[in-house]
Amino acid sequence: MTGKTKVGFKLSAIAGAAALLLTACGGAGVDAGSTASAASTGAPCGSYTIAMHAWVGYTASAQVLTNVGKSLGCDIKQVKLDEAKTSYDAMESGTVDLIVEDWGGGRWKDWVDRGAVVDLGSDGNVGQIGMYVPKWMAEKYPDITDAANLNKYADLFKTPESKGKGAWLEGPPGYTTIGEKLISANKLNYTAINVGSEQALIDAFTKGTENKTPVIGYWWTPHYLLAKLGLVRVNFPKSTWTDAAKADGTTDYPASDLEKLASKKLATSGDAFSKLVTNWKWTNDDQNAVASDIDGGMTPEAAAQKWIDAHADVVASWTK
């Protein structure tokens, strides 16, 4: 090393030490009073992180809770995170505190059993997964909505990806899917294609509707797109299962309550946010209203606030 750098290091060490000293001594006193956090109106409230899953409906729910929580003086952060295990593990390690909409139908059991995750019950939304086609297809081929007739139309759905069979667009990874079982149990001449994300499905349905190209794929409610595009559900025999792992594939997806899951810290704190989350419940229409605004270009914050302002009474019932 040259003498030059040696000098450099010595001086830098001194400067560094000085900087550290300043920082340490400064402490809370120096901290910008002018930048202080949001005004606190309610009871003292803790700091929580919401796991943000990828779909827009989820964002709608989470953002409404975030806005209300902040107005109560709580420190609410959002972290983008995959659903299910990823988020449960994160909850166990203390990284996140809340999942506002879990479709899992009990897949969190192990975590709940060991006390890492607390199930706060339904958030009021009812989820329904199914296979859907664009409106024009249901009009042009009226009997396509009966799964029994799907093979008749398989050729319509051929793509290079589906290798000679009908392309059956499956839900994104992590979403509850039994497509392969439905195909094999009902002897359908289709290939399940894992498109990888919700957006890919949105693209496919949007294109399919706009260009009148045939498409059949996985979709669900609550979701603003369902109403927007007027997707039509293909009916399989009525669901006979609740645990996807045990489904035999002969019957459709069941309707299920969507759950709120909280970390032990949040569930037991009893503070304003804890109460809010416990009381919070809303309908599919509520969520679709917010989600639709977000899709229309509003920021999640603004869309959520718009709904909150229009439903003061509902919000009041949550914060009681």
Next chain:
Amino acid sequence: MTSSHSAISVRNLWQVFGPNPENIIGSPDALLPRAELRAKTGNTAAVRDVSFDVAPGEVFVVMGLSGSGKSTLVRCLTRLIEPTSGSVVMDGEDVLQANGSRLRELRRTKFSMVFQNFGLLPHRRVIDNIAFALEINGVKKSERHARAQEVVELVGLRGFEQAYPEQLSGGMQQRVGLARALAVDPEVMFLDEPFSALDPLIRRDMQNEVIRLHKELGKTMIFITHDLDEAIKVGDRIGIMRDGAMVQIGTPEEIIANPADEYVADFTRDVPKSHVLTLRTIVRPQADGESVSGVSLDAKTIIRDATDAVVNAGGAVTVTDNGQSIGVITANDILRIVGSGASA
């Protein structure tokens, strides 16, 4: 010469590379030529049964072609390469028996080495390169710089103390190498082809520098080279190596005058004999009726240096040893020698 009076005394030194080297030594395989040995056992004998002594203050040159084992030999003496067997005695102590810390102590105090590629530390200034050996020995900064400064003066590096090696020419870099080796005031210096990487002109300067330093400081030196001219110039005695073995040891004159075998003779053929041989080698009894000029020269005089005197003497010149006449030489005798040297 006996080992008790030697600065360094080497006995039966072997260095064999490859599997189970110790099994080779003493077995008939050891006598095989190198290539055959490698084919048979996979071993390479780099140094084979080498023994020699170096007197205090002597410059002993080890000479050989590349691959003759001379570089391995010098590394065995300092144990940069571990010899397979033998002994290297300095001051009554076998260097090969020294344990790790004793070996380091010997290296720090008793001997030092100069390398063909200089081996300088590029990230240290000249002065700190020279003081490095002292530094690792725990000498305080002011002390070691003072000592380094002395050596700087000695090798003519004044004004370059604060430079980095890369800023210097090759010759100057090797002066740093010499200075570094001198800094610890060693008893023995090993110089491994120290000037091979230098231009011929600079090489000559540096050879003179070594001769000067040797005169001033009187260090015992073991000097490795592949250049016979250099060997003759700096060496008191020369050991010639071939295929790992020492084939002849002697003064330059002895080697030129009486090459031990074809190999050595091959080497010496191109050397201008008049530059090496003394009058002793060509002196002959006075012939009948030969006129003597009255000029006399000592037998130790190099032929070249005697040429003028003999040619101008106008007759045979008397050669004396310790004042006693031992015979005569004439201009013709001298011209025969000079002529044979020039035939190259």
Next chain:
Amino acid sequence: MSSIVEQELIPEAKKTIPRGWIFAGIIVVWAIIGKIMNGKYTLAVNLADQTKMSASINDWANHLGQNRQSNPFFVYFITPVREFISGLVDFIRSVISVPLAHSSIPMLGWLGIFAVIGFIVFITSNFRQSLFAMAMIFSVGALGLWTQSMDSLALVLTAAILSLIIGIPVGIWAGLSDRGLAVVTPILDLAQILPTLVYLAPVALFFLIGPAAATIATMIYTIPISIRLTAFGIRGVPKSPVEASVSMGTTKWQLLRHVQLPMASRTIVLGINQTTLAALSFAVIATLIGAPGLGDPVVQALVLRNVGDGAVAGLAVVLIAIMFDRSTSATLKKQGIYVPPSEKAIRNRRIGIGIFGAITVAAIVVSRQFKWAAFFPESINVSKPIADFADKFTSGAVDHFGFATTGLNTLITETILNPLESLLTGTPWFITSLAIVAISFLLGGARSAIVTTILLLAIVSTGLWQDTMVTFTQTIVATLLTMIIGVILGVWIGRSERADKVLRPFLDAGQVLPAFVYLIPMLGFFGPSRFTGIATGIIYSIPIVVKIVGQGIREVPVNMNEAAISAGSTKWQQITKVQLPAAKNSLLLATNQGLIFVLAVIVIGGFVGSGGLGYLVLVGQSKVEMTGKGLVAGLAILLLGVMIDRIAQYTVRRNSAPKQ
């Protein structure tokens, strides 16, 4: 493997039947048997179904999770490690990105961080670099990603520092001791071919999703780099200064401290540079297991196919990478210069450090006092125009060239991908295995065939044969296309200085940019399909292939070219008859590297509809009951990677022209 590659691999005809014919024969026989026995013994497994191995691993993983609090291995090792690393990340984040308790800003506001970064770069390199680094960090703020960038920085710093703390000593050991090198080498080789996606799940299994797991996964990626470069640096120290120092009686420690380390410092700094850059690029994918920071917007943009947001986030990653690279490179340059600074230069520098230091301290204080200095001003935000531009550019390209991209997708899918996939997956597994082993034998000889057999059997035993073959198919197709494009571009830059100047910045940027970032526009171009993954793989691996091929072409001795020209050969003949054959070793090496790079990206194609093993890993990541299958898929990727690498290595070894 592929006709192009194959041609390169055939040495001058020594055998009676050319290898090309044997190769074609294998394919034909394979295809005929495949036709006859199509769909039998294909070992197909439904996505949701378990294999024997995945079921038992699932149980084991669940068991692991349930005993997290009681198992001593967790209580006394895993958990403390997790908490320690978490604590470190949290500490750095509390300095630069996450507000402290009872506060709304971290220890340093943006102005303070800005000044500190400038000051550090000033000390380690020079004033110009310092200004440059500050400009970069300011730009990141102007992209509206200040907090995310600081979060990434915190994670990257933690991972890089810990990697160096572990990697440098191990690297020194491997540099000094042959036994150390022997121990370390196979691990480093394995790490080099291990696709990053593979170890996310196992790390998350032990360390839980969160910054700690993300840091550890990043370290798995970066430690080998610092080990490799440190060892390389130590081993690269010229022999003579070392020997000279030993001859002076240095102890091993003195030798290391005064000679080997200082002389290896350039390579070690290069190691720091590479380690940091690798950590940064990994930080994006580490988002999948809870890394805070810039990966968030990237992955979010990927899920929402939001090209604009993805481009902005990607740009931020690149800016930070350039900042790291430029400042460490400047340090590197300084390291090699041994010219004493003048008294004046020293004095000026001291004054500079004093002034800069004072400004930095002032900036820190100010950044904690005033809102404008604490929060990066929201008014400075250029993200929207950039995002809009990227959106418009992509959607414009899709609108105008949609027919071409769709056409290309369909063409490749129907002419190469589907036939090859049905050959690999539709033929009975033992026939396909036999064919692969035969080709492996043809390319790499008996040892290659034996290793291939063992690895194929291991893949079969995972139960994921089908998915592995799907991934293998895509890897082959992507590598084939990569080599076609890469050789063309490589020859171009090898022959033309101008081309080199034009292309190199793109190649460099391509190597820094995490593959995730350009997966997004690829999704825009090609929609969710296997070809999207293939296209991403091609883009990811082309820089390295082009660079190696270009280098190889450039190193073809001038006289060979001149001889060809004087013999009157056309440019085309010169390329095909002289330069490419002479650059054969480079082509082999490029193919080997291309395969490994392609595989690493093909598996993240699971995000965009590529299916195969990568998709299983993703599913395993998010579905509890699929944990085991995800882990097994990771294992299968590893086995496939090792198999590809071994075949390639044996092929290279067997077919390389002797070095001149």
